[in-house]
Amino acid sequence: MDYSAEALGYALQLIEAAAEDDFEKVKVLVGEIKADAWVQDAQGWTALHAAASVGNVAMCKYLLRSGNAVWQIVDNLGCTAGDIAFSLNEAAVYDFLLGEGVRAEMLRAAMEAAAASEEEEEEEEIDEDGDVKPKLSTASDNATFLASKLKFTKDSSGQEIAVDEEGNGVMMGWEREIMRVSAERLCEPFTARRKGVKDSEEELNVVNVGFGLGIIDSYLQEFSPTQHLIIEPHPDVLAHARSIGFFDKPGVRFYEGTWRQYLKDLEDEKEEYVGFDAIYFDTYSEHYSDLHAFFDVLPNLLRSPESRFSFFHGLGATSRLLYDVYTSVSELHLKDIGLTTEWGDVDIGNAVGTWEGVDRKYWGEVGPYRLPLCKLEF
Numbered sequence: 001m002d003y004s005a006e007a008l009g010y011a012l013q014l015i016e017a018a019a020e021d022d023f024e025k026v027k028v029l030v031g032e033i034k035a036d037a038w039v040q041d042a043q044g045w046t047a048l049h050a051a052a053s054v055g056n057v058a059m060c061k062y063l064l065r066s067g068n069a070v071w072q073i074v075d076n077l078g079c080t081a082g083d084i085a086f087s088l089n090e091a092a093v094y095d096f097l098l099g100e101g102v103r104a105e106m107l108r109a110a111m112e113a114a115a116a117s118e119e120e121e122e123e124e125e126i127d128e129d130g131d132v133k134p135k136l137s138t139a140s141d142n143a144t145f146l147a148s149k150l151k152f153t154k155d156s157s158g159q160e161i162a163v164d165e166e167g168n169g170v171m172m173g174w175e176r177e178i179m180r181v182s183a184e185r186l187c188e189p190f191t192a193r194r195k196g197v198k199d200s201e202e203e204l205n206v207v208n209v210g211f212g213l214g215i216i217d218s219y220l221q222e223f224s225p226t227q228h229l230i231i232e233p234h235p236d237v238l239a240h241a242r243s244i245g246f247f248d249k250p251g252v253r254f255y256e257g258t259w260r261q262y263l264k265d266l267e268d269e270k271e272e273y274v275g276f277d278a279i280y281f282d283t284y285s286e287h288y289s290d291l292h293a294f295f296d297v298l299p300n301l302l303r304s305p306e307s308r309f310s311f312f313h314g315l316g317a318t319s320r321l322l323y324d325v326y327t328s329v330s331e332l333h334l335k336d337i338g339l340t341t342e343w344g345d346v347d348i349g350n351a352v353g354t355w356e357g358v359d360r361k362y363w364g365e366v367g368p369y370r371l372p373l374c375k376l377e378f
């Protein structure tokens with residue numbers, strides 16, 4: 001059914017009333033006339049964007065609780081209502097929308113986890129019936145990505161990049177600084193223990209999930225790890241790693257499969273249990289729910305209270321609000337399994353320009369990269 005011109009008219013009036021900070025009119029339009037708060041005007045604004053722009057927390061709350069506003073709708077420039085509040089220094093509105101986002105995402109994660117087992121069963125049924133599955137994207141479906149061709153090339157500034165069949169950047173050279181600092185912070189306790197001890201025999205066991213361009217693995221190699229496990233399933237990435245001699249580096253062993261297969265092999269005792277001092281996670285075409293599932297096994301993989309875990313935090317990196325929401329959500333989920341998280345800023349200011357020829361640009365106005373550093377809470 002088409003959306004009626006009358007309903008659209010009321011919805012646009014609602015955006016106007018919110019932009020004029022006319023809360024009484026907003027209440028009439030939502031409460032009595034049932035105007036829709038999710039409708040967007042020509043610049044992509046909803047009534048919530050308008051309410052955020054005038055800094056009215058009560059109106060934002062009303063639109064979400066009593067109306068049908070949606071906190072994560074983006075305007076034509078990719079901004080959520082929270083991003084509008086942030087850019088206009090409306091701190092109270094920003095904090096309120098951040099809280100709403102965190103609550104909504106925590107709830108969504110819990111519901112997704114509960115539905116996951118049912119979904120698996122459904123997928124099997126579809127297969128048995130022989131139904132054709134819709135075409136999936138390499139950027140959002142792990143199996144599709146793992147079956148697709150990758151290209152290793154350079155961008156115009158000479159930085160290495162890996163690009164998938166759809167032109168999505170799997171790994172970009174500009175992420176190098178993030179990887180350098182991540183490796184350094186992960187190995188810090190080890191560096192401190194070894195300092196000043198001549199010919200130290202201090203062990204260092206590291207694991208990196210997702211080789212990509214091998215950037216973090218090269219930095220991890222600088223700490224001469226005793227065991228350096230790399231979990232990587234993509235045949236083109238593995239071929240690339242072989243071609244640059246990574247299979248022959250000291251301590252390196254590749255597990256040629258996904259991290260889920262590795263965990264299954266550990267469980268089935270096909271892989272030997274290793275306690276790790278440093279664990280890094282940066283896969284591609286997986287979702288937050290996958291990272292969340294990986295969190296759950298960390299207490300079994302970390303060797304000691306000094307051991308550290310980090311992951312590539314690109315979650316929600318298209319918007320300031322979404323980035324803050326996922327920073328909080330991931331920290332809460334890590335806390336659930338007994339890990340504390342410290343966040344460090346890495347300036348990536350000049351790096352974001354290097355996206356030519358690559359689809360799905362992200363980061364934009366989000367600010368510095370937030371580097372998570374997690375350890376077991378005692």
Ligand SMILES: C[S@@+](CC[C@H](N)C(=O)[O-])C[C@H]1O[C@@H](n2cnc3c(N)ncnc32)[C@H](O)[C@@H]1O
Nearest residue numbers: 210211212213214215216234258259282283284
């Ligand atoms: C963004 S890149 C990692 C880049 C790496 N941090 C670096 O410094 O170059 C993501 C890598 O994860 C791998 N990957 C994708 N799905 C995976 C999975 N389920 N398990 C393990 N690795 C996966 C991809 O093949 C790709 O090599």
